[in-house]
Amino acid sequence: MQSKNALRRTMETYSKVTRFFFICNYISRIIEPLASRCAKFRFKPLSEDIMSTRILHICTEEGLNLDSEALSTLSSISQGDLRRAITFLQGAARLFGSSISSKDLISVSGVIPHEVVQALLAACKSGSFDNANKEVNNVIAEGYPVSQMLSQLFDMVVESEDTSDEQKARICKKFGETDKCLVDGADEYLQLLAACSSMIKAYSNMPEVYSNDM
Structure with a gap:
C-alpha cells in the first residue's frame, strides 16, 4: 500500500512529461487514487485458434515437440491468456525436456485433478x-x-x-x-x-x- 501511495505522488509530480501504463489481472488490487487517474482497457481472452498458432510458432523456434492433444490442453488450461500458456510451456520444457505431453502440462499448470x-x-x-x-x-x-x-x-x-x-x-x-x-x-x-x-x-x-x- 505504501508503495502505491508513493507511486501516486510520483504520477502527480511527473504527469505532464510522463505517461504511465499499468498491466494487471485484477483492477480491484489497484488503489482508487491510481485507478481514477487511468483510462481502463479490458481485453478479451484470445481464441483457441490464435493461441494455437502462436504456441506452435514458439515451439518451432524453441525446438519443442507438442502433439495435438497437448496443444489443445495448453490452450484450454490457459483460458485465453497467452502469457500463462508461455509460462506453462516454459515450466514443462524445463522439467520434461523438448517432448511435452498433455499430462506434463497439467502437472505444471496447477490444474486440480x-x-x-x-x-x-x-x-x-x-x-x-x-x-x-x-x-x-x-x-x-x-x-x-x-x-x-x-x-x-x-x-x-x-x-x-x-x-x-x-x-x-x-x-x-x-x-x-x-x-x-x-x-x-x-x-x-x-x-x-x-x-x-x-x-x-x-x-x-x-x-x-x-x-x-x-
Missing part, C-alpha cells in the same frame, strides 16, 4: 456438510488453489445436465461472491467451505436466508 473436483462436487450433492467439510480439508491440505477449484467447479456445474437452471444460478452467484472475497485476501478454507455450504443448500432446494440488520 478431475477426481478431486468430482469428489468435492459429489460431497456437496450428497447434502452432508460433514462430507463436504472433509473434502474441503483435503483440498486445503493438498495445497490446491481455491480460485482454481472454483473455476473447475464452475465448469462442471454449468455443464451438468442434472442440475436445474435455478440451482446453477444460485451456485454461480455464490462462486462470484467467493472469488471476489479471495481476491480481497479472505481465508481460503472459510471461503471454500462457505461456497460448499451454499452448494449443499442449492442442491437440496433449501431456501436462501437473508438477514436484515437495519
Whole structure:
C-alpha cells in the first residue's frame, strides 16, 4: 500500500512529461487514487485458434515437440491468456525436456485433478456438510488453489445436465461472491467451505436466508 501511495505522488509530480501504463489481472488490487487517474482497457481472452498458432510458432523456434492433444490442453488450461500458456510451456520444457505431453502440462499448470473436483462436487450433492467439510480439508491440505477449484467447479456445474437452471444460478452467484472475497485476501478454507455450504443448500432446494440488520 505504501508503495502505491508513493507511486501516486510520483504520477502527480511527473504527469505532464510522463505517461504511465499499468498491466494487471485484477483492477480491484489497484488503489482508487491510481485507478481514477487511468483510462481502463479490458481485453478479451484470445481464441483457441490464435493461441494455437502462436504456441506452435514458439515451439518451432524453441525446438519443442507438442502433439495435438497437448496443444489443445495448453490452450484450454490457459483460458485465453497467452502469457500463462508461455509460462506453462516454459515450466514443462524445463522439467520434461523438448517432448511435452498433455499430462506434463497439467502437472505444471496447477490444474486440480478431475477426481478431486468430482469428489468435492459429489460431497456437496450428497447434502452432508460433514462430507463436504472433509473434502474441503483435503483440498486445503493438498495445497490446491481455491480460485482454481472454483473455476473447475464452475465448469462442471454449468455443464451438468442434472442440475436445474435455478440451482446453477444460485451456485454461480455464490462462486462470484467467493472469488471476489479471495481476491480481497479472505481465508481460503472459510471461503471454500462457505461456497460448499451454499452448494449443499442449492442442491437440496433449501431456501436462501437473508438477514436484515437495519
